[in-house]
Amino acid sequence: MSDSDKYPADSGRRRFVKGVVGGAALAGVGTTGAAAVNSATSSTGSGGGPTQAYAIENTGGPAPRGMPQIPIEIDDEGYIRGVWPEVQTVTQNGVEVELAITEDYQGTGVTYSQDWFQYCGVQTYDGLNPTFESDNYFRSDNGAYDWQSETYSAGDRLNVNDFDEYETWGNGIGQAGLGMPATGTWRSQDTEDTMPIQVLRSTRIEEAAQDNEWLAASTDQGVIAWLNKCTHFCCVPGYKQAASSATFGGEDGVYCQCHQSVYDPFSIVETLFTALPRPSE
Template structure:
């Protein structure tokens, strides 16, 4: 088989950049097996190691876990921003470092959630980084409504999701949820944090449930809007929500589908666990 036909076009599969392999391999290591790795690497950075997380649920494919939620809030004018915790100084394994950490919706939310796939090098995940927490519209978005109504760098507003109750774009069912692509805590940097926001009736309903998932969504969403870091935990590709005809082959037409290696996710079902966050460089 030649490289030209290794990934048939009907799969929608994309080649990945070799540079992400090292980070991705570490991101898939189990917590128990990675403790030694963490101890070995921790002195060169901060905030790594076993980390509790809340993420959109990983359903299928090779990805080891879900992609982490970003808690959302609105300002007094209705613009959307991500919640960033206050900075704390923590000492573990004899190493002292800063971490942005807080209790939210029954979970321990911290900046370490985003330290995988090379994003541990992103200036935006530094706990004390002077960064804008507003979600800014991405350039060249995949959604027609967003390309028509927003320009790159515009702050995303609750009203931008008008018509979310029945929005559709020809992939999957209408009315599942209206998305927007954004960047977060990335102004003036080359290592961008890509984000997807979704407003959905499913989020509104889940936020009313008296359950671990409901308590989290109630605390981490606003006006039925959720957000997550859109970096696949397998090999660091950027997946798509309701933007690929190939997703139907993997029962993901109404969810999140990574075309690189067919990992699928459900953005409306939280999963909770522990993964090994990579240390931030000093």
């Protein structure tokens, strides 16, 4: 994989805080109460470009920003799916193109688009094509956790009712009772490319969503999800998967073993970055 397939090269990267650039519009909404916007990079070609997205916060290691959150919904049978933005035909530079973009997502004022996931080569995946046919349900992979591999076969849809021990679950790494995780894929059926995701059900997310407009709209029953591609070198991190994470303060977070980046799934911040352009159809 070439560097251009990973993420844009640094170009005058800056760190923004509330009241500096865009004021409250760029202020983080971390459930810890911290205001933060992760690093920004500069311009790119047509498609993609400067993008604001909500992400689980990067709190340690070399990753330049958090991993993007996937808004979710739970159907009447308890199955969990990621919400895909509305597909629209827009004119860019005099050419009509199809984009997946939802402005004012559920009345939050947030613009949610496919650009959130256009980094690390994901922008070339079939699943990120705006019109790719998918039911958008999260499906189990081989299961990174004992409970998951005992409950699901690869390809089974994740169901919120199977996370019934989420208030007490633990696996000997870090503190028990913070939440119950699962790993899986999204928009990856019948393709060679796999979009890895992580799901976490937690009382901390339930509580935070009660007085946070974005979390109320993008989570459900304490379930939160994100695209599980480290923004450093595109590895696949894990929540409570590596015993060595404690050495780097990541035992209660999402830890990337490749280069020790740590993310906090309980702190959701707004990031400003340059989304890579999708290839021409």
